[in-house]
Amino acid sequence: MIDDVAKECLHSELREVREVLVRKLDGLGEYEIRRPLTRTGTNLLGLVKHLALWESRYFGEVFDRPFPEPLPRWDDLGQRGTDLWATGHETREEIVGRYRRAWAHSDATIAALALDAPGHVPWWPRPRVVLVNVLVHMLTETGRHAGHADILREQLDGSTEAATGQRDEAFWEARRDRIEQAAVKYARTERGLDG
Incomplete structure (x- = not known):
């Protein structure tokens, strides 16, 4: 019983913070959502693209439930960091759509598995995990990037989620x-x- 409550609480928080992140794109033009706003190139659409990839991977291959769309290999050093920005050929609609499809795939994995369902994260030092580890990790990671997006959006036009x-x-x-x-x-x- 407590597992069901904990799973729903974590899953609900993840669903909410996903929406917060995507809302940061609302009302902005293509240049604003793509432009690098930090020395390292952090940008709004890149954060969405990054989370689409990693949520697909964490709730997909980690639990032997592969995301149905092609993903770059996690160990391809040449691809590292390319998930953090949109190319000139990728549209906002494609990236946000991929993120929403990743949500649906992740939500199905979360619904189908128990919190103690085993998974394997080969890029972690201790690769043996259970669903609750990954759920907490993705909630933390998504929350962190939503915070980045808050700051980027405030830099662009002064708007903030809490102060609208x-x-x-x-x-x-x-x-x-x-x-x-x-x-x-x-x-x-x-x-x-x-x-």
Whole structure:
């Protein structure tokens, strides 16, 4: 009984954070969702593409339930990192569609297996896992990337998931200034400049 409750709780959280991530693309043009916003090239559509691949892999081949579409080999060093950005030939619709198909495949795996169902993750140091390990891992990974997407989206147009329509620009400017003042004060105190 507790396993069913735990599985539904984890699965529900995963479903929710997936949707949060995809919503970050809403209202943005093709350039905005693809453009590199960090030194390493992190971008919104690339995060979606990355999670589509890894969710397909984790809930697919790890449990001997292969995703029905071709995936690059996990051990192909030449392919490393190519899942983090969209090529000029890949459309938003293709990438988001693949992610949604990965969800359906993953959801079927999660529904079909018990939390203690065995799997094998050859790229992990301890490759023998059970479904709960992978479910927690993908929830954590998806949440981490949704957080990245929050920051990227805020950089692009100032919107945030939590603050949509709740605060005006003056509120955010005042908050940022207050945080900046606190950081400066702490730094000055640390260096012995404030008494």
